Amino acid sequence: MHVLITGAGRGIGAALAGRYRAQGHTVSGTARDGSAEIALDVTDPQAHRAMAAQLADQPLDLLVCNAGVYLDKGQALEGGYPADMWAQSFAVNVTGVFLAVQALLPNLRATPGAKIAIISSQMASHTHAPGGSYIYRASKAAVLNLGRNLATDLRGEGIAVGIYHPGWVQTDMGGGTAEISVAAAAAGLVERFAELDMGRTGCFETWDGRAHAY
Numbered sequence: 001m002h003v004l005i006t007g008a009g010r011g012i013g014a015a016l017a018g019r020y021r022a023q024g025h026t027v028s029g030t031a032r033d034g035s036a037e038i039a040l041d042v043t044d045p046q047a048h049r050a051m052a053a054q055l056a057d058q059p060l061d062l063l064v065c066n067a068g069v070y071l072d073k074g075q076a077l078e079g080g081y082p083a084d085m086w087a088q089s090f091a092v093n094v095t096g097v098f099l100a101v102q103a104l105l106p107n108l109r110a111t112p113g114a115k116i117a118i119i120s121s122q123m124a125s126h127t128h129a130p131g132g133s134y135i136y137r138a139s140k141a142a143v144l145n146l147g148r149n150l151a152t153d154l155r156g157e158g159i160a161v162g163i164y165h166p167g168w169v170q171t172d173m174g175g176g177t178a179e180i181s182v183a184a185a186a187a188g189l190v191e192r193f194a195e196l197d198m199g200r201t202g203c204f205e206t207w208d209g210r211a212h213a214y
Contacts, residue, residue, distance in 0.1 A: 002060050002111075004028040006042055006100055007067030009035035012119070012166055015186035016064060028055065030067070042067045042096030043088075048103040060107035062193060065097040065118045065143075072135040086135050093139035098146060108159055115160045117193050118147040120204070122165040127213040144204060144214070151202035160201040164192055167207040180207075 003020045007013040008029025017029045017036070029036030030051065038054060041047050069092045075081045097118055108114040122128050124140035144163050151161035166189060168179040188207035196203070204212045 001025045001062065002028070002058065003062045003064065004030070004055075004060055004104065004107075005064040005066055006030045006040065006096070008037075009033060012182060012185055012189070013064075013066040015182045016066065016189060019186050019190050032067075040067075042100060043091040045099060048099045052103040052106070055104070055107055057110075058107055059110035059114075060104055061111050061114055063100065063104055063108060063114075063116045064193070065100055065116065067096055068093050068119065068140075070133075070136045072133055075133075075135075077132075077134075081134055086138075089135045089139045090142065093136075094142045094146060097143050101150060109157060113158060113160075113197075115162070115193065115196050116147075116150065116154075117189070117196065118143055118161065118163045119166055119189075120144045120147070120163045122206070122212060124165075124204075125213050148202050148204075155198065155201060158198065160196050160198050162192065162196040162200060162202075163204045164189060165204070165206045165212050 003025055005013050005017050005027065008017045009031030013029065017027045020027045028038055030038040030040035032041045038051050040051050069089055071085050071089050072081055101116060108116070120143050121140040123133060123137045124144040147161050147163040154161060167185045185207050188209070192205055192207065192209060204214055206212050
């Protein structure tokens with residue numbers, strides 16, 4: 001199986017890449033800083049075109065859209081959340097996912113039963129709204145919506161799309177007091193991705209297999 005993981009230089013992405021390699025799969029990881037196989041700034045359309053050219057004629061079984069940022073921690077409603085922070089967050093968390101899918105569609109179409117896994121968050125859910133983190137919540141809600149609509153459009157081609165909450169994970173983004181380890185999150189997500197099929201396409205699930213409220 002050939003798996004491509006965006007944001008594979010550290011955290012959940014690196015752990016997923018390690019698990020798939022340990023299982024004997026071929027992994028193409030991307031990282032903005034060049035610490036993975038493919039240098040990719042997910043906000044740069046030209047970089048996506050270059051990635052597509054690099055992977056031309058290579059069938060892809062699974063695309064994991066993992067790259068993301070959480071820039072608005074600690075921002076105050078009064079005077080915080082500057083416009084450029086909104087733009088940068090959406091460029092990574094939403095547009096970056098769309099550009100990756102768009103660039104790699106030929107590779108996915110070359111594999112019967114190909115899959116797309118999008119890492120969102122429980123913070124995307126309108127039923128989970130304790131306030132704050134407006135930019136991150138909005139961007140993750142947008143990518144959840146994006147994934148649901150991709151599932152509809154790609155259903156006829158047999159490409160399944162799943163959207164996932166990885167848990168509150170002990171990464172640079174999640175912090176040291178988070179609930180689960182990177183290893184536990186990656187192990188659960190690998191299981192979820194294996195279960196993804198056309199019967200589950202459009203799902204929003206947690207790392208440990210529970211259906212998440214939208």
